[in-house]
Amino acid sequence: MDVLGNYKSAISARSTDKDITRKSQDGGIITTLFAYALEEGIIDGAIVAGPSDEPWKPEPMVATTKAELLAAAGTRYTISPNLYLIKEATRSYGLDRVGIVGVPCQIQAVRKAQVYPIGMRDVDDKIALALGIYCMENLSYQALEAIVEDHCNQKMESVKKMDIGKGKFTVYTERGAVSQMPLKLIHKYVQPGCHVCLDYVANLADISSGSVGSPDGWSTVFVRSMKGNAVWDGAMAAGLFETQPMDQVKPGLDLVKKLATEKITKNQKHVDERKTIGLKADGTPKGLRNPYESP
Amino acid sequence: MADKISIGELHLSGCTGCLVTIADNYEGLFKLLDDYADLVYALTLVDVRHVPEMDVCLVEGSCCLNDELSVEELKEARAKSKVLVAYGACAAYGNITRFCRGGQWNQPAHESFVPISEVVDVDLYIPSCPPCPQQVRNVAVMAYLLLKGNDEQKQLATAYLTPLMQLAQRGNEACGCDLMYDVINQGLCMGCGTCAGTCPVRAVTMEYGKPNVNRDQCIKCGACYSQCPRSWFNFDVMNNYEGIMGAIKGAMQ
Numbered sequence: 001m002d003v004l005g006n007y008k009s010a011i012s013a014r015s016t017d018k019d020i021t022r023k024s025q026d027g028g029i030i031t032t033l034f035a036y037a038l039e040e041g042i043i044d045g046a047i048v049a050g051p052s053d054e055p056w057k058p059e060p061m062v063a064t065t066k067a068e069l070l071a072a073a074g075t076r077y078t079i080s081p082n083l084y085l086i087k088e089a090t091r092s093y094g095l096d097r098v099g100i101v102g103v104p105c106q107i108q109a110v111r112k113a114q115v116y117p118i119g120m121r122d123v124d125d126k127i128a129l130a131l132g133i134y135c136m137e138n139l140s141y142q143a144l145e146a147i148v149e150d151h152c153n154q155k156m157e158s159v160k161k162m163d164i165g166k167g168k169f170t171v172y173t174e175r176g177a178v179s180q181m182p183l184k185l186i187h188k189y190v191q192p193g194c195h196v197c198l199d200y201v202a203n204l205a206d207i208s209s210g211s212v213g214s215p216d217g218w219s220t221v222f223v224r225s226m227k228g229n230a231v232w233d234g235a236m237a238a239g240l241f242e243t244q245p246m247d248q249v250k251p252g253l254d255l256v257k258k259l260a261t262e263k264i265t266k267n268q269k270h271v272d273e274r275k276t277i278g279l280k281a282d283g284t285p286k287g288l289r290n291p292y293e294s295p
Numbered sequence: 296m297a298d299k300i301s302i303g304e305l306h307l308s309g310c311t312g313c314l315v316t317i318a319d320n321y322e323g324l325f326k327l328l329d330d331y332a333d334l335v336y337a338l339t340l341v342d343v344r345h346v347p348e349m350d351v352c353l354v355e356g357s358c359c360l361n362d363e364l365s366v367e368e369l370k371e372a373r374a375k376s377k378v379l380v381a382y383g384a385c386a387a388y389g390n391i392t393r394f395c396r397g398g399q400w401n402q403p404a405h406e407s408f409v410p411i412s413e414v415v416d417v418d419l420y421i422p423s424c425p426p427c428p429q430q431v432r433n434v435a436v437m438a439y440l441l442l443k444g445n446d447e448q449k450q451l452a453t454a455y456l457t458p459l460m461q462l463a464q465r466g467n468e469a470c471g472c473d474l475m476y477d478v479i480n481q482g483l484c485m486g487c488g489t490c491a492g493t494c495p496v497r498a499v500t501m502e503y504g505k506p507n508v509n510r511d512q513c514i515k516c517g518a519c520y521s522q523c524p525r526s527w528f529n530f531d532v533m534n535n536y537e538g539i540m541g542a543i544k545g546a547m548q
Contacts, residue, residue, distance in 0.1 A: 006534075060488065079504030081488025088492065106487045109524040111536045116458070117430045119423040119493035119518030124540070138485065141503050191504075193485035193525065204536065225537055289481050294461040295520075295527040 003260040004253075005203025007222040008229050012214040012249040013241045025075040025163070027219030029209040029241075030101050030131050035066045036235045037099055043128045046099030047089055048072040049080035055156040056148075057141050060085045062093050075133075077162055077169075078144045079191070083109050090126050097128035103135035104199035111204045129231060132202020134210025134220075134256075136263055143189035151186075152179035165211060195270045196291065200260035207232060213256040214249055220256055300350040300442050302435065303336030304382070305372045307365050308392055308408055309356025312425040313383035314338060317353075319428040326547050327432065331439040351438050352376035353421075353431075357385040357392040358414050360407040366414060373415040378438065381417045381463065382431075384424040384516035386410060388469040391424075391514050410467040420462040422469065422517035424495050434459070436546050455539070458527045462517075469517030471499055471508030473526075479505060483525040490519035 004010075015021050015028035017035070024031055037043040050061030050072045058080035063069045082102050089095045100110055110130050113120040139147070148154055148162070152171045161172045169186055171179045202208035206228030213220035223232045235241060246253050271292070276285035304314055314337065318324060328334055336343050336352075352372045359365045373379050384390035389410045397406025411417060421430055434456070441452035471494075478484045486504035498512035499519055506519070520526050532539065 079486035081486050081491060081501040081504060084488030084491045084501055086489075086492045102487070105485045105524060108528060108533065109487045109489045111533050112524050112528065113489065113493075113522065115455075115533060115536050115539055116433070116522070117427045118421070119427065119495060119516075119522045121427040122429070123427075124429050125544075140486075140505075191485060192482035196483060196525075197485065198530075204533065289477060289483065291483055291525045291528055292530065293527075295458060295465050 003264050004201055004222065004257060005199075005208075005224065007224045009223045009232075010246045010253060011221045011223070012218050012244040012246055013221050014218045014243075016240055016242055019070065020073065021217070023070055023073040025073075026211040026217060027209070027214070027221075027241075028073070029207075029219045029221055030133065031069050031073045032240050033129070033131060033207065033231065033235060034063070034069050034099050034101070036238060036240055037129050037231060038064070038066065038069075040234065041097075042231060042234075043097045043099035044095040045089060045093060046101065046129075047082050047085045048101055049076060049082060054141070056144065056159060056162070062089050062095070064093075074161065075163075076144075077164065078139050078141045082106055083113070086110070086113065086127075087120055087123055090122055096126060098123075098126050099129040099131070100127065101131045101133065102202070102205075103133050103138065104202040104204075105135075105193075105197055107132045107202045107205045107208075108199065129227065130204075130206050132205025132208035134201050134208065134212055135197075136200065136259065137187075137190040137194040137197075139186070139189055140191050143186075143191070147181065147186055147189060151181045154179050195267055196274075198264050198267055198271075198292075200263045201256065210256075212259060213246070213251060213253055218244070218249070220246065220253070298443055299331055299333050300439050301335045301348075302332045302351045302353065302438075303334070303347065303349040303372070303376070304338065304340075305336065305346065305352055305354045305368060306338040307354060307356035307369065307386070307411070308359045308362075309383060309385045311338070311355075313353075313355040313385075314340075316383075316425040316428050317431055320432050323428070323432055323547055327435055331546075332435055346371045346375055348375045350376065350442055351378045351380060351435075353380045353382035354386045354411050354417075355382050357389050357408040358411050359405050360409060360414075361405045362402075369411055369414055377442075378418045379415065380419045380421060380434070381411055382421050383426050384422055384514070384518070387412075387417075387420045387422050387462075388467060388515050388517045390516050393515050412463065412467045417463045419456060419459045420517075420521075421459065422462065422521045423493075424514060424516035424518065432547070433543055436543055451539070451542075454529065454532050458529055461527070462521060468515075469520055470515040471506070471510065471513040471519055473517070473520040474499070474506050474508065474523065477520065478523055478525050485525070487524060489522050489524060493518045493522040
């Protein structure tokens with residue numbers, strides 16, 4: 001399969017809703033799509049990374065209104081275990097049509113829960129819309145704290161926005177300060193589980209989106225499944241997005257492809273290296289588990 | 296009729312939750328029985344006293360070693376079925392029967408309960424307590440394709456069932472600790488929350504993005520580990536999720 005996965009179309013897009021773009025990370029694609037899906041009854045609620053008591057630490061939540069979606073808009077560069085609520089959403093919240101957003105590994109988990117619903121009772125046909133976000137790697141909360149407070153010298157609670165782009169991790173504070181650090185310095189903080197991930201652009205999502213490949217304030221969108229296609233067409237017809245053809249924007253799809261290839265090649269190498277991490281007494285290679293081969 | 300496969304449910308030491316789960320497919324169960332499978336043996340659902348020959352035998356419950364009949368019936372079921380499935384956590388991993396210490400009415404001597412793989416060879420595991428109706432349905436449809444389908448369908452069914460067969464090879468012990476041993480300690484966890492979401496007794500919570508297992512609450516059902524996307528993930532099957540979900544939905548209509 002292509003490093004970008006199967007997709008029906010790739011578009012550069014931006015939400016036309018100013019309430020959303022004021023709060024969103026880039027083009028506001030995910031928030032706008034969920035708001036549209038809620039409005040149209042395509043979903044009854046969406047599992048998103050909502051706010052918590054600690055600054056910039058996301059807490060999975062079920063959003064059933066646009067206001068709740070807006071409270072969850074924007075990227076926080078740390079783990080939000082959204083799958084935690086997937087069964088709960090069909091129980092305590094009683095949702096028949098669940099939306100869920102996640103990074104590639106979480107969308108993989110969603111599809112595994114649908115195809116192999118071992119402990120995920122009554123979930124498979126209730127996933128109405130799975131939206132994916134591009135992800136190179138993720139950080140634990142403590143790692144993010146170290147990066148923002150130790151490297152960028154800003155307090156977590158004073159940060160207004162964090163952003164990754166052009167090789168830098170950038171922190172914008174409420175008072176207008178901008179702190180940056182080179183992206184390559186944060187690699188040592190990445191959680192180890194990310195190094196075996198072979199998916200950059202959420203290949204299994206209905207629609208996936210991220211900033212890479214599009215101009216500032218815009219997002220690159222892959223429409224992947226039949227369901228995703230129907231939702232995207234509906235949102236377009238409702239005038240919720242302005243779009244540009246992918247081949248007419250800079251830096252374009254080539255950059256997405258380049259980063260996807262880099263991630264997958266590097267991580268495949270890591271998966272392969274795990275096979276021979278040590279030596280057995282007889283000198284043969286001793287390996288670690290390969291999650292893609294067998295349990 | 297002739298094209299159907301035969302399925303039975305052997306009930307050992309379990310709570311009957313797995314049997315109820317089969318029925319929880321509701322109209323789907325009738326569809327399965329109309330078109331794909333004959334239920335040839337099952338407590339309360341089929342009036343057959345002795346274990347018959349069958350294609351697939353779902354075994355519910357663990358095996359009580361102090362109960363001669365249980366041991367004999369399990370061995371007989373193994374001999375008479377093409378595919379033997381440890382259906383549910385008790386059969387696969389022991390589940391709550393791991394905590395038995397006997398002394399209960401009305402057979403106080405019954406105190407030794409083992410997962411069925413300690414007595415007979417098991418081909419396939421369906422973990423969790425109880426397993427999901429949809430998972431049983433998927434396995435039933437795939438077993439049908441494996442035994443009665445064309446070459447392409449056989450290939451799909453084999454790919455689909457392989458990880459569940461590998462679980463049977465992996466061993467007969469599972470609990471939340473497996474997340475620690477085989478996922479976190481192995482540097483594979485990325486904090487998606489699946490384990491906490493799937494746990495039937497809410498023994499798993501997410502602390503700073505990683506699972507924390509309350510061992511006093513864990514019932515050893517294996518759901519968290521087998522549902523974890525980093526315990527196993529088969530790209531060939533999962534990348535075709537739209538096709539597979541569509542095929543199963545189509546088969547059930």
